[in-house]
Amino acid sequence: MIIVPEKDIADLMTREAAFAAVEQVFAAMASGDAYNFPVVREAIGHADALYGFKGGFDRLGGVLGLKAGGYWPHNLETHGIINHQSTVFLFDPDTGRVAAMVGGNLLTALRTAAASSVSIRHLAREDAEVLGMIGAGHQAAFQLRAALEHRSFGKVVGWNYHPEMLPNLEKVAAEAGVAFEAVDLPGMREADVIVTITSSFDATLMAEHVAPGTHVACMGTDTKGKQEVDPALLAAATVFADEIAQSVSIGEAQHAVSAGLISESDIAELGAVINGSHPGRRSDEEITLFDGTGVGLQDLAVAAAVVALARANDTAIEVEV
Incomplete structure (x- = not known):
């Protein structure tokens, strides 16, 4: 399994790579080659937090997985960390084995920004x-x-x-x-x-x-x-x-x-x-x-892109599971 921790994301992921990943997965969704799973989102009754899962399968890109995370409204004032917290897990679609665990906080911000930029390119x-x-x-x-x-x-x-x-x-x-x-x-x-x-x-x-x-x-x-x-x-x-x-x-x-x-x-x-x-x-x-x-497929697309970048830069952490 490859691990790309949150601290490494900023040095690896670019806005250009996020844009390309999101644009590709939007096209795959529209052509029926990728689909999202139903979203689970719950108030957990602790720390006023919302927690949930977004996932999907991109058959064209060979990407299967989910993002787990949510919103802890008191994080910044109480723990000194951002309120949105998430982690992306990727799985081998051929075997079901876990393939990667990727920090999802910066990736979420980058993929959200990429989505609006994709819309600007194609509609403005x-x-x-x-x-x-x-x-x-x-x-x-x-x-x-x-x-x-x-x-x-x-x-x-x-x-x-x-x-x-x-x-x-x-x-x-x-x-x-x-x-x-x-x-x-x-x-x-x-x-x-x-x-x-x-x-x-x-x-x-x-x-x-x-x-x-x-x-x-x-x-x-x-x-x-x-x-x-x-x-x-x-x-x-x-x-x-x-x-x-x-x-x-x-x-x-x-x-x-x-x-x-x-x-x-x-x-x-x-x-x-x-x-x-x-x-x-x-x-x-x-x-x-x-x-x-x-949508979950956006998170999976940018996570898969950053894993590829980590491999190419020899910064991926590999562990046996």
């Missing part, structure tokens, strides 16, 4: 110049770095519930040599692409805040009840998802579907655009929206 207008950011927390910095690496934006506009956190975004933009401006929510109409990455349970980005032709990547809603955007925005947009079943049950689409504004059949898989079976954006005036709920 070619002439997109201004990137809007809703949210300025830990994950927002990963989202912004990835977006700026994969598209030449000339300006970033940002909004956050707590404006004092916006310098987090300004710093990332400055490192990339891109201008940054703090705006109120109506100011998001200047953006050609908007990434939402908050933990909100109430809609923040409203339909009137989004101009025609914008691509919106909704990356924060992954639990029943959470919500970042106005359901009317989904009704006005062409909606894509990483996985449709999750989109309508725990993603942004849950609210638009329950309100009768859209149906499950109105949502397309992003992977279908990647593999060419869906045309994606049809006009410069069309609003496109990606509902990124986060």
Whole structure:
């Protein structure tokens, strides 16, 4: 079994490798070559923690496994470690033997950022110049770095519930040599692409805040009840998802579907655009929206990529099991 500990991930995994892994697995999902297993997510009745499992099998990539982990809300203040904790386990699909154990904390942040960047590449207008950011927390910095690496934006506009956190975004933009401006929510109409990455349970980005032709990547809603955007925005947009079943049950689409504004059949898989079976954006005036709920296959894809990188760099730890 190969072990890649959390401390080694930053030196091995790149945003480019994460992007390639996530893009490939989205295409495999849409073609039926990969599928996710049902998600298990529970409040364990200890430390106010949520714990669960996400897994799947990518037949095309030969990747089988699961991510175990969750959210411990008091970790930072009590133990000095981040609140999200996870580990990825990979298995040999031919024998069922465990093949690898990989630290999943940084990988989760990288794959989430890669997913929004994949959606930007395939759905945003070619002439997109201004990137809007809703949210300025830990994950927002990963989202912004990835977006700026994969598209030449000339300006970033940002909004956050707590404006004092916006310098987090300004710093990332400055490192990339891109201008940054703090705006109120109506100011998001200047953006050609908007990434939402908050933990909100109430809609923040409203339909009137989004101009025609914008691509919106909704990356924060992954639990029943959470919500970042106005359901009317989904009704006005062409909606894509990483996985449709999750989109309508725990993603942004849950609210638009329950309100009768859209149906499950109105949502397309992003992977279908990647593999060419869906045309994606049809006009410069069309609003496109990606509902990124986060699927187990993303975690497995980036974990398999980092194992390959560890082997290539002779840093993989191998143990007998």
